[in-house]
Amino acid sequence: MNTPTTQRLRTIWLNEAHTIQVIDQRHLPHQMLVRDLTTTAEVVEAIKSMTVRGAPLIGATAALGLYLAAQEAAKAPDPEVYFATQVEALRQSRPTAVNLFWAIDRQLKGLQGLTAWADKATQLLQGALAIIEEDVEICRRIGAYGLPLLESIAKQKPQGQPVNILTHCNAGFLGCIEWGTATSPIYQAHQQGMPVHVWVDETRPRNQGANLTAWELSQAGVPHTLVVDNTGGHLMQHGLVDLAIVGTDRTTRQGDVANKIGTYLKALAAFDNQIPFYVALPSTSIDWNIRDGIREIPIEERNQDEVKWVQGWDGQQLTQVLITPSTTKAANFGFDVTPARLISGLITERGICQANEEAMLTLFPEMR
Amino acid sequence: MNTPTTQRLRTIWLNEAHTIQVIDQRHLPHQMLVRDLTTTAEVVEAIKSMTVRGAPLIGATAALGLYLAAQEAAKAPDPEVYFATQVEALRQSRPTAVNLFWAIDRQLKGLQGLTAWADKATQLLQGALAIIEEDVEICRRIGAYGLPLLESIAKQKPQGQPVNILTHCNAGFLGCIEWGTATSPIYQAHQQGMPVHVWVDETRPRNQGANLTAWELSQAGVPHTLVVDNTGGHLMQHGLVDLAIVGTDRTTRQGDVANKIGTYLKALAAFDNQIPFYVALPSTSIDWNIRDGIREIPIEERNQDEVKWVQGWDGQQLTQVLITPSTTKAANFGFDVTPARLISGLITERGICQANEEAMLTLFPEMR
Secondary structure, three states, X not given: OOOOOOOOOXXXXXXXXXXXXXXXXXXXXXXXXXXXXXOHHHHHHHHHOOOOOOHHHHHHHHHHHHHHHHHHHHOXXXXXXXXXXXXXXXXXXOOOOHHHHHHHHHXXXXXXXXXXXXXXXXXXXXXXXXXXXXXHHHHHHHHHHHHHHHHHHHHOOOOOOOEEEEEOOOOOHHHOOOOOOOOHHHHHHHHOOOOEEEEEEOOOOOOHHHHHHHHXXXXXXXXXXXXXXXXXXXXXXXXXXXXXXXXXXXXEOOOOEEEEOOHHHHHHHHHHOOOOEEEEOOHHHEEOOOOOHHHHOOOOEOOOHHHHEEEEEOOOOEEEEEOOOOOOEEOOEOXXXXXXXXXXXXXXXOEEEOOOHHHHHHHOHHHO | OOOOOOOOOOOEEEOOOOOEEEEOHHHOOOOOOEEEEOOHHHHHHHHHOOOOOOHHHHHXXXXXXXXXXXHHHHHOOOHHHHHHHHHHHHHOOOOOOHHHHHHHHHHXXXXXXXXXXXXXXXXXXXHHHXXXXXXXXXXXXXXXXXXXXXXXXHHOOOOOOOEEEXXXXXXXXXXXXXXXXXXXXXXXXXXXXXXXXXXXXXXXXXXXXXHHHHHHHHHHOOOEEEEOOOOHHHHHHOOOOOEEEEOOOEEEOOOOEEEEOOHHHHHHHHHHOOOXXXXXXXXXXXXXXXXXXXXXXXXXXXXXXXHHEEEEEXXXXXXXXXXXXXXOEEOOEOEEEEOHHHOOEEEEOOEEEOOOHHHHHHHOHHHO
């Protein structure tokens, strides 16, 4: 597992003293604070408070939390009760996070046949490290499969002209462990010396593009320009975007893609201007039980204050400002659904396929 | 000319003491401050500082500024030189505002044959009031022609269900004198007792929707909900928008529409979901000399700090917060162009026409 002293920054790691450390994402991009997680309670709090966020990272953090819980249980008066209580606290930390439950269940399954708490702790540590390295490998492979898309565009450009990629929200390493999904082909291209430039959608209302994607691209030295979410259509009309790549929270069996609100508008603009529009995803985010994304995917409605108040740095501290009459109501839909017909392809850890059931089943025949 | 004591709020008026007063729009929506403009210098400063904004309002304010300039000139050592200097100062106050030059030129033309400064002042006051009342009448007529669109939707709805209109930016009375353009059919429907509800696009980066449109709808008691600019596509997919109406800064002879950045994305979503998308405009904003909006309309690039910093109310004062790494660059395109093929119709002061040259020339045969 990487530590901050190795080359590529990760979102979670064990330091030399074997302490779990994470980037405290609540302060990004204004402050880069690393936080120690030394107890299960601290892990629960870190997930609840969104110190860590992003489905794979939440799962990985909870998996390491169970390792701490087993160590604590060994010293508790009733280890079984203590451990069960901590498992429940972890489960409750982000009740809608599918990866959280998946990681916890996988970890608990790994304990079968073990009785000594020291053995359980060892197993849980190994299990967590495996979850982490698997996520890194999935993201690396998404990047490797996506890279040729960028290479073929680069070949058609005059020497030194960057490939311009537009992305929405944060599907970067900050939501995962390393590489990210939509960003992985970009990082791999940049690492190989290909000139790339990323148009970063601000991504209102929570500004994950402005806060997180811009920050992680800065850290990696990838040239990028922040734009408000309204801008993508104009850029595409004027030939300033070669390719769009976004992430997804949930993709249906027929290739409809739920992603951060506003993704659909960019897909429409890409389609209207004949610009390739790709979605990068680990296959675990495909929901094989549903087809019609617009009808079947429930869209989370969040607190209106995320729209009415904007958080930023006032020069001295993080602060929030109201941008509308205090009496004005706001609606805050978290996601929208982009119909498969607007999507050029899905970039998965097994390769690229078209966004339709037959093509997806060719890559994932076990889902037939 | 209305004063604030009459029923409908205006953006500029003369009070009982014959002092020019304006709403200081820089403090909206957080404070409603009325400012006196008692000298030409104050008028120039009000336009420069965006105390008043919006093409028709800028023109009207400058027209009244000339009235003050003539009064001041009468008392100056060299009235001619003084007046010419003030005219130039007004011209320079917002160098890209076409209505500003138009209003000044029209006012100066009205002075032909007059020599006494008192007569000139009287003429300039009458000329300014005429400009103001003409704008009010144009906006009123746009509303009258747009109203049947809303009525026909209302008829198809169950009793009491509101007509849902989406709008982008501020094409409301705050940029004009009264009624506004895109808002005029909405205000007239509301005034008649038709249930209406407006989805207000926040309109990043300057947040004119959140700041201005939400405020003026609140003042008029029109039900509305603020949404981030990313939301319109989702709303349209789910049948939550019956009609979109926006304004325009410049429309070409073939009906391509330049409007606030992001308008094109909403037009794409409306087209994809078969929702009517209308543009409300005074015919003065039609540029009969150009056809292809995407190729021929230059798009203003504004300061990146408008994207990187967000202004709002921190509970005590207006303040600005940084929402991205300080080193991140931002691009800030002010407008985009919506191709005529995506537009259901243009609502003008002479009636509604399709967005194509033949239909437009039928309404405006003098432009053949």
